[in-house]
Amino acid sequence: xxxxxxxxxxxxxxxGSLSLSCVVSGITLRSYSMAWFRQAPGKEREFVAAIRWAxxxxxxxxxxxxxxxxxxxxxxxVYLQMNxxxxxxxAVYHCAAGRAIVSTIRNPDAYNYWGQGTQVTVSS
Numbered sequence: 001x002x003x004x005x006x007x008x009x010x011x012x013x014x015x016g017s018l019s020l021s022c023v024v025s026g027i028t029l030r031s032y033s034m035a036w037f038r039q040a041p042g043k044e045r046e047f048v049a050a051i052r053w054a055x056x057x058x059x060x061x062x063x064x065x066x067x068x069x070x071x072x073x074x075x076x077x078v079y080l081q082m083n084x085x086x087x088x089x090x091a092v093y094h095c096a097a098g099r100a101i102v103s104t105i106r107n108p109d110a111y112n113y114w115g116q117g118t119q120v121t122v123s124s
Contacts, residue, residue: 002026002113004095009118012085016122020080022095022115029071030054033100034078036069037108038091038120047106048093049080058105063089085122092117 008020020036035050049069050058057069068081078095098111 002097004097004113004115006093006095006115006118009093009120011121011123013124014085014087014122016085017081017083018085018120020082020093020095020118020120022078022080024076024078024095024097027097027113029073029076029078029097032097033105033110034069034071035096035098035100035105035111036078036080036093037096038089038093039117040091043091045094045108046091047108050100050105051078052100052102052105060106082120085120087122090120090122092119 003025006022033052036048037045038048039045051069054071066084070079094117095115096111097113100110104110
């Protein structure tokens with residue numbers, strides 16, 4: 001059984017930082033594309049970042065230079081370091097795993113497994 005469990009969300013002021021974690025069981029991260037998506041109230045799920053085969057990284061333009069995705073193959077976990085947070089980064093952040101290829105890496109339909117999500121609120 002595949003399980004993804006996120007943690008690390010919370011309330012932070014604009015300009016602050018948060019680090020999200022996603023611990024994965026049931027699959028080996030090296031064999032999958034791992035991604036972070038987010039969904040704000042009333043909006044569609046949005047691609048944030050992905051890492052393929054624990055090596056190549058992809059980012060949404062809105063977070064490039066501020067967010068960093070990484071994996072720990074020993075802990076079987078994926079992380080999202082978020083710096084210089086903005087109010088518009090407020091959303092529920094979900095970790096996802098799937099056999100996404102380069103052309104589908106930003107498409108949520110390419111991911112089979114999802115975590116429940118963790119709330120990130122950026123507010124003064």
